[in-house]
Amino acid sequence: MTKKTVLALAGSPVKDGSTDRLLDLVLRGARMKGASVEKIYLCELEITPCNSCGKCEKTGACPINDDMKWLYKKLLKSHVIILASPIYFMGLPAQSKSMIDRCQSIWVKRFKLKKKFGKGDRKGFFVSVGNMARPHLFRGAVATVKAFFTTIGVRYAGDLLFSKIEDKENIMEHPTAMKDALEAGTKLVSD
Numbered sequence: 001m002t003k004k005t006v007l008a009l010a011g012s013p014v015k016d017g018s019t020d021r022l023l024d025l026v027l028r029g030a031r032m033k034g035a036s037v038e039k040i041y042l043c044e045l046e047i048t049p050c051n052s053c054g055k056c057e058k059t060g061a062c063p064i065n066d067d068m069k070w071l072y073k074k075l076l077k078s079h080v081i082i083l084a085s086p087i088y089f090m091g092l093p094a095q096s097k098s099m100i101d102r103c104q105s106i107w108v109k110r111f112k113l114k115k116k117f118g119k120g121d122r123k124g125f126f127v128s129v130g131n132m133a134r135p136h137l138f139r140g141a142v143a144t145v146k147a148f149f150t151t152i153g154v155r156y157a158g159d160l161l162f163s164k165i166e167d168k169e170n171i172m173e174h175p176t177a178m179k180d181a182l183e184a185g186t187k188l189v190s191d
């Protein structure tokens, strides 16, 4: 059996914050099942926001020369993609959103230019927290992440979403979050 590869995108600018800690547990679960895991902090990368130059409309390739050049390849080949990102202003923070917007070239290539695209059952998983207790707190972010996963050709396999989390102490004290994250990681690479 081929070893599952997991690409983990840490989308918060806060290292060792709530989403980062949850992500580490998901990854620990995946490693326990033998997966090979790579974690990337989006805040450490140079990712220029999409400027809608329109060049990808013709070629399906983005002309911007930055860290997306190599990240595209990983997004398109890892068996499991996990995005862990907090809620900022009811949506995703800039670090995550810039990376997602830059996938417009993949969308064009796949759905507009209808170029060949790798097949296979790849999975996407979303981890998020926010400090509010509002209903629909995650609605916008989940819609964005679903569009992102569809674009890169992965199935939205699930999520872990926790409200009323202001800082990492809240997530550490949550009755089930740590266990849920570990279990999600083992499950993600098991079937």
Ligand SMILES: Cc1cc2nc3c(=O)[nH]c(=O)nc-3n(C[C@H](O)[C@H](O)[C@H](O)COP(=O)(O)O)c2cc1C
Residues within 6 Å of the ligand: 012, 013, 014, 016, 017, 018, 019, 020, 085, 086, 087, 088, 089, 090, 091, 129, 130, 131, 132, 133, 137, 165, 166, 167, 168
């Ligand atoms: C700029 C900014 C905007 C935020 N906007 C929201 C928001 O709209 N809704 C919410 O529930 N929490 C909001 N938060 C709170 C974060 O989601 C919360 O503190 C979260 O626990 C941070 O997760 P992290 O430790 O993984 O970075 C915001 C925080 C910042 C810094």
